[in-house]
Amino acid sequence: SVEMAQFEEVAKKSVLHPKPDGLILQYGTAGFRTRARDLDHVMFRMGLLAALRSKRTKSTIGVMVTASHNPEEDNGVKLIDPLGEMVTPAWEDYATQLANAEQNGLLTALKDIIEKEAVNMDQEAFVVLGRDTRPSSEKLSQAVSDGVASLGGKSHDYGLVTTPQLHFMVCCRNTQGQYGTSTTEGYYRKLAQAFIQLTKHAPNRTDDQKHLKVDGANGIGALKLKEMESFLQKELQISVFNDGREGKLNLLCGADYVKVQQSPPQGVQMTAGERCCSFDGDADRIVYYYVDSAGHFHLLDGDKIATLISAFLKEFLIEAGLDLQIAVVQTAYANGSSSRYLGETMKVDVYCTKTGVKHLHHKAQEFDIGVYFEANGHGTVLFSKAAERKIRQLANDQNASDKRRKSAQILESTVDLINQTVGDAISDMLVIEAVLALKGLSIQQWDAIYTDLPNRQLKVKVADRRVIDTADAERRAVSPAGLQEAIDALVRKYNMSRAFVRPSGTEDVVRVYSEADTQGNADTLAYEVGLAVYRLAGGIGEEPKPL
Numbered sequence: 001s002v003e004m005a006q007f008e009e010v011a012k013k014s015v016l017h018p019k020p021d022g023l024i025l026q027y028g029t030a031g032f033r034t035r036a037r038d039l040d041h042v043m044f045r046m047g048l049l050a051a052l053r054s055k056r057t058k059s060t061i062g063v064m065v066t067a068s069h070n071p072e073e074d075n076g077v078k079l080i081d082p083l084g085e086m087v088t089p090a091w092e093d094y095a096t097q098l099a100n101a102e103q104n105g106l107l108t109a110l111k112d113i114i115e116k117e118a119v120n121m122d123q124e125a126f127v128v129l130g131r132d133t134r135p136s137s138e139k140l141s142q143a144v145s146d147g148v149a150s151l152g153g154k155s156h157d158y159g160l161v162t163t164p165q166l167h168f169m170v171c172c173r174n175t176q177g178q179y180g181t182s183t184t185e186g187y188y189r190k191l192a193q194a195f196i197q198l199t200k201h202a203p204n205r206t207d208d209q210k211h212l213k214v215d216g217a218n219g220i221g222a223l224k225l226k227e228m229e230s231f232l233q234k235e236l237q238i239s240v241f242n243d244g245r246e247g248k249l250n251l252l253c254g255a256d257y258v259k260v261q262q263s264p265p266q267g268v269q270m271t272a273g274e275r276c277c278s279f280d281g282d283a284d285r286i287v288y289y290y291v292d293s294a295g296h297f298h299l300l301d302g303d304k305i306a307t308l309i310s311a312f313l314k315e316f317l318i319e320a321g322l323d324l325q326i327a328v329v330q331t332a333y334a335n336g337s338s339s340r341y342l343g344e345t346m347k348v349d350v351y352c353t354k355t356g357v358k359h360l361h362h363k364a365q366e367f368d369i370g371v372y373f374e375a376n377g378h379g380t381v382l383f384s385k386a387a388e389r390k391i392r393q394l395a396n397d398q399n400a401s402d403k404r405r406k407s408a409q410i411l412e413s414t415v416d417l418i419n420q421t422v423g424d425a426i427s428d429m430l431v432i433e434a435v436l437a438l439k440g441l442s443i444q445q446w447d448a449i450y451t452d453l454p455n456r457q458l459k460v461k462v463a464d465r466r467v468i469d470t471a472d473a474e475r476r477a478v479s480p481a482g483l484q485e486a487i488d489a490l491v492r493k494y495n496m497s498r499a500f501v502r503p504s505g506t507e508d509v510v511r512v513y514s515e516a517d518t519q520g521n522a523d524t525l526a527y528e529v530g531l532a533v534y535r536l537a538g539g540i541g542e543e544p545k546p547l
């Protein structure tokens with residue numbers, strides 16, 4: 001039978017992608033992620049899984065080879081479900097079973113999934129592949145397509161693309177082109193058109209307003225921005241720094257570095273007041289920043305972006321007279337000032353989920369308009385089908401007043417500019433640039449909407465980070481015993497303070513976050529909490545030191 005032949009092929013091919021004995025990997029915040037040299041078997045098996053998922057859903061599935069913000073030596077894999085979202089939790093479990101099955105147990109693990117999901121193995125499978133610029137990515141991506149092929153599936157390799165571009169392609173293919181054309185050119189055209197349409201509502205932009213400096217993290221985002229440039233017809237003039245010609249991926253640059261260090265990336269020449277932004281290694285995150293005339297660095301992170309975008313949407317919903325509910329979804333990392341401003345001043349509903357876009361995305365789907373952003377700059381906006389329909393109807397309603405129709409047209413172009421499948425640095429950047437233009441805001445004025453509480457992030461190395469268990473959207477540690485009590489006692493020492501710890505799902509570290517009334521207090525609190533983690537959760541290596 002077809003099935004038997006496929007199993008034979010899997011048995012034969014899997015030998016070429018052997019699993020190192022005893023290696024166990026956890027499905028993390030965004031898929032598997034570890035040193036690239038340990039991932040060949042995982043990639044082959046994720047090819048198998050993607051083929052099964054495609055057969056099961058009768059849809060195109062995406063597999064992106066990337067380790068995003070991690071160092072260049074790492075790699076990883078992100079699976080993309082039919083509508084461009086991340087794969088569902090049940091299939092994350094299958095992924096874990098498959099990745100960790102010993103070589104001689106692989107077929108059993110595979111058959112188990114086929115049975116549980118009643119997958120029809122005669123069904124065709126189609127998988128699209130993409131990869132970032134890491135030296136290891138090409139070979140790992142080949143392993144994925146070997147996996148797909150051994151189950152009789154077909155694949156299309158997009159080669160070097162950003163993660164959000166691959167999400168976009170998957171969505172385009174599964175909506176028969178309704179969402180867009182499934183090529184990089186289709187992506188550039190759709191976004192550029194929407195951007196040009198939007199900025200027509202801000203006719204007198206100065207050259208300064210049209211210019212933006214981008215730190216490409218020496219990764220894929222830099223390449224793709226250059227490809228996109230001509231589509232933007234000079235409505236946005238981008239100078240790309242850290243474009244990968246010299247520097248190393250994510251090293252001393254990129255969105256994660258800038259956010260965590262709260263300092264500018266290397267390799268970008270900044271002058272006072274100028275807007276700059278940084279992408280991460282696969283261009284699904286973005287943060288903005290500038291230096292003021294006194295030379296002080298100001299960061300505008302995911303929270304500031306969420307505030308800017310939701311304020312903009314709310315204003316034009318009111319202008320358009322559209323009664324649509326808007327909510328903002330954040331994580332424990334959201335700066336306390338941002339949540340307070342959103343809830344108390346802007347009067348929008350604010351929710352907190354666990355870290356990981358999949359969690360935020362899921363929550364945001366509950367509303368007419370769900371704006372979700374992690375503080376690290378990963379986020380987007382989701383519009384319900386009904387909300388989108390109402391906006392488009394009004395935008396084309398000749399009987400509506402000019403003011404209402406024009407506002408709806410602005411909202412419609414914004415919908416088209418947003419990549420609703422996942423956080424997207426390029427799309428987010430264009431949305432932010434358009435909003436600033438339409439509102440006539442400088443980056444300083446945007447920054448002044450609210451003032452961040454001073455905060456600090458640290459990493460602590462422990463022998464096994466799984467000893468830390470959290471609850472309440474990661475805001476409390478329930479194990480190891482005594483840790484939460486220790487954190488509570490430390491937090492009480494400072495004003496306006498808050499702290500939490502959680503095991504990272506992408507790096508082998510425990511993350512510590514603190515905020516307080518002054519930077520000094522936030523720093524001391526982070527150090528003290530880090531020390532508590534080190535002592536109570538099995539720290540290894542050097543003890544944390546005061547900052």
Ligand code: G16
Nearest residue numbers: 029030068069356357504505506507
């Ligand atoms: C991934 C996830 C993000 C998450 C980040 C850090 O980002 O997609 O949602 O915030 O990892 O996760 P953790 O703190 O668990 O290590 P990226 O850009 O690296 O894919």
